[in-house]
Amino acid sequence: MKDQLNGLEIAETVKGRSLWQDAMRRLMHNKAAVVSMVLLGIIVILAILAPYLSPWAYDEPDWGYDFPGAPNGELKHWFGTDGNGRDLMVRTLFGARISLMVGVLATTVSLLIGVTYGATAGFLGGRIDNVMMRIVDILYSLPFMFFVILLMVFFGRNIFLIFVALGAVEWLTMARIVRGQTLSVKKKEFIEAAHAIGVSNWKIIIRHIIPNVLGPVIVYMTLTIPQVILTESFLSFLGLGVQEPLTSWGVLISEGAKQMESAPWMLIFPAVFLALTLFCFNFIGDGLRDALDPKDR
Amino acid sequence: MEATTTSKNSNSNGAPILSVRGLKVYFPISSGKFFVPPIPLKAVDDVSFDLYSGEALGVVGESGCGKSTLGRGVLQLIEPTAGEVVWQGHHLEGLGPKQMILYRRDLQIIFQDPLASLNPRMTIGDIIAEPLTVHYPELSKDERKQRVAKIMEEVGLLPQMINRYPHEFSGGQCQRIGVARAMILRPKLIVCDEPVSALDVSIQAQIINLIQDLQQSFGLSLIFISHDLSIVRHISHRIMVLYLGNVMEIADKLSLYDEPKHPYTKALISAVPIPDPEQEKNKQRIVLEGDLPSPLSPPTGCVFRTRCPIAQPLCAKEKPPLVDAGAKHQVACHFWDADIR
Numbered sequence: 093m094k095d096q097l098n099g100l101e102i103a104e105t106v107k108g109r110s111l112w113q114d115a116m117r118r119l120m121h122n123k124a125a126v127v128s129m130v131l132l133g134i135i136v137i138l139a140i141l142a143p144y145l146s147p148w149a150y151d152e153p154d155w156g157y158d159f160p161g162a163p164n165g166e167l168k169h170w171f172g173t174d175g176n177g178r179d180l181m182v183r184t185l186f187g188a189r190i191s192l193m194v195g196v197l198a199t200t201v202s203l204l205i206g207v208t209y210g211a212t213a214g215f216l217g218g219r220i221d222n223v224m225m226r227i228v229d230i231l232y233s234l235p236f237m238f239f240v241i242l243l244m245v246f247f248g249r250n251i252f253l254i255f256v257a258l259g260a261v262e263w264l265t266m267a268r269i270v271r272g273q274t275l276s277v278k279k280k281e282f283i284e285a286a287h288a289i290g291v292s293n294w295k296i297i298i299r300h301i302i303p304n305v306l307g308p309v310i311v312y313m314t315l316t317i318p319q320v321i322l323t324e325s326f327l328s329f330l331g332l333g334v335q336e337p338l339t340s341w342g343v344l345i346s347e348g349a350k351q352m353e354s355a356p357w358m359l360i361f362p363a364v365f366l367a368l369t370l371f372c373f374n375f376i377g378d379g380l381r382d383a384l385d386p387k388d389r
Numbered sequence: 390m391e392a393t394t395t396s397k398n399s400n401s402n403g404a405p406i407l408s409v410r411g412l413k414v415y416f417p418i419s420s421g422k423f424f425v426p427p428i429p430l431k432a433v434d435d436v437s438f439d440l441y442s443g444e445a446l447g448v449v450g451e452s453g454c455g456k457s458t459l460g461r462g463v464l465q466l467i468e469p470t471a472g473e474v475v476w477q478g479h480h481l482e483g484l485g486p487k488q489m490i491l492y493r494r495d496l497q498i499i500f501q502d503p504l505a506s507l508n509p510r511m512t513i514g515d516i517i518a519e520p521l522t523v524h525y526p527e528l529s530k531d532e533r534k535q536r537v538a539k540i541m542e543e544v545g546l547l548p549q550m551i552n553r554y555p556h557e558f559s560g561g562q563c564q565r566i567g568v569a570r571a572m573i574l575r576p577k578l579i580v581c582d583e584p585v586s587a588l589d590v591s592i593q594a595q596i597i598n599l600i601q602d603l604q605q606s607f608g609l610s611l612i613f614i615s616h617d618l619s620i621v622r623h624i625s626h627r628i629m630v631l632y633l634g635n636v637m638e639i640a641d642k643l644s645l646y647d648e649p650k651h652p653y654t655k656a657l658i659s660a661v662p663i664p665d666p667e668q669e670k671n672k673q674r675i676v677l678e679g680d681l682p683s684p685l686s687p688p689t690g691c692v693f694r695t696r697c698p699i700a701q702p703l704c705a706k707e708k709p710p711l712v713d714a715g716a717k718h719q720v721a722c723h724f725w726d727a728d729i730r
Contacts, residue, residue, distance in 0.1 A: 107552050108512055108513075108550075108552045108553030108554045108557055109554065109557070110510070110512070110554050111509055111510060111554065111556070112510075280505055281500045281501075281502055281505040281506035282505065282506050282507055282508045282509075284461075284466060284498075284500070284506075285498070285500060285506050285507075285567075285570070286508075286519070287466055288464060288466055288493065288496075288497060288498045289493060289497075289519055289520045289523055289570075290486075290489070290490040290493035290494070290520075290523050290524065291519065291523055292486070293486070299508075299511075300508050303508075303510040303511075304508070304509070304510055
């Protein structure tokens with residue numbers, strides 16, 4: 093008994109390296125992904141600290157300056173002001189909050205629905221799988237913009253409705269990806285071993301299937317976030333997005349585009365932030381794909 | 390539960406621990422057309438056998454003859470189409486997963502591909518402990534860890550490796566992990582589904598000896614599936630020869646190897662290389678013509694007749710029943726004792 097306990101104590105010192113840790117190491121060797129993560133981190137921190145970075149509020153005009161005013165360091169309007177005289181830097185950073193939140197929350201909604209739905213369909217298989225995937229096909233064929241516009245018209249403009257609407261549409265692809273992965277994983281022998289042990293179906297999905305399909309899911313997730321941000325910008329551009337005085341990058345770009353010639357800063361700053369964020373997410377997604385599945389490179 | 394575990398091999402003494410009667414496993418193969426009913430693929434067709442406590446039954450046959458399906462059908466991993474599987478007096482066929490769980494701790498399986506049978510995202514400690522978490526959820530973490538460490542020592546793994554992941558092990562080590570997972574509940578029957586065919590020869594011997602040692606010290610019953618006749622000969626007490634899902638011959642090991650009665654068994658045994666070049670050179674080899682027929686449309690009558698060197702017109706008409714051909718020796722051939730060239 094004593095010997096065994098000693099053995100166990102030694103055991104604590106030998107750590108294996110899991111596939112996740114391996115992937116993390118490979119990701120950290122990918123320069124583009126690391127730079128993107130740092131940049132994205134900076135943007136997130138700026139968005140969080142937005143109210144403390146400038147003396148100006150996002151919804152109060154500066155009555156003592158031009159409408160719109162060019163960037164001016166002395167007045168601390170580093171990005172200038174918009175058509176209503178509000179500080180553009182604070183507005184861009186508040187826009188970042190909304191855009192990133194929409195991106196992350198809508199993607200989370202799509203992740204939860206998509207993974208559960210896809211894993212269930214793939215694992216149960218047969219007729220249930222067929223019916224579930226045909227439903228996805230039907231939903232796919234509905235024109236998405238039309239669907240969102242209808243929602244907005246019926247329920248009014250509401251930020252949470254945007255999360256729901258975007259998430260409810262984005263989960264379709266996620267469900268397809270997860271289902272395909274589940275189909276290939278469930279034929280592996282370790283799933284059969286779990287059946288032979290007597291593990292319940294639900295536990296097999298949670299403990300054996302989902303961890304093994306997570307790789308492609310994470311990659312797709314990082315690619316969904318920019319897609320959602322872009323879609324939200326597009327909705328805002330159409331005037332269906334967030335409501336004043338709140339703003340998002342889409343709204344700012346839309347306003348900036350109208351005054352592109354007289355006040356180019358109103359377009360340039362939000363557009364640079366949006367483009368930078370999209371680049372970052374895409375590079376991280378690329379890096380994750382290479383890291384999680386090095387054979388696919 | 391009766392305690393029937395004895396360290397001696399109690400061949401055919403008393404009631405069998407497992408008895409399989411008329412087991413059929415058919416897979417419906419859809420023709421892809423509407424209104425055309427699917428054709429059954431007869432993977433296992435009417436197989437019956439008994440297994441006694443502490444006995445090792447070898448199952449041999451070509452690939453695709455239903456060996457693995459038979460093992461999975463016995464364990465109810467594939468639902469049998471028909472037939473009975475009686476484990477210690479309890480019928481297993483048609484049991485739902487909830488009722489089946491009571492028997493799972495006695496019935497385990499070791500797989501062919503050692504790495505594929507281990508979840509790559511779990512540490513081997515978690516993999517080996519999984520049966521404990523399902524069947525003994527009341528165990529504390531420390532108790533579980535101690536049991537895992539103990540079984541790892543028994544199968545020849547260092548307990549220090551407990552936090553490692555499957556991809557950090559060699560094939561032989563992975564198979565030891567598979568054996569540990571199957572053994573941790575102290576089962577009474579293990580189905581070994583070609584446990585060594587994915588390993589190289591030097592490792593094969595180690596794993597076979599490990600399985601044999603465990604079998605002898607715990608009085609396990611084994612169903613040992615393999616296409617390698619020398620391995621089966623080494624580990625089994627009795628051997629069953631399958632062809633296209635049908636039993637061709639069941640006999641004690643010595644009786645089967647020394648006096649094979651079925652033409653198929655004779656051909657199989659003549660193909661085993663002898664590790665003596667002189668004998669090997671003079672050996673008479675029976676080479677079978679043709680390929681394994683499709684199990685979707687098996688030959689009428691005796692399934693082996695299309696490749697049988699002594700096939701007669703009768704073979705196409707009637708399926709030969711399994712008949713006694715000596716002490717504990719059964720064979721399914723119309724002409725096993727006829728002298729036909």
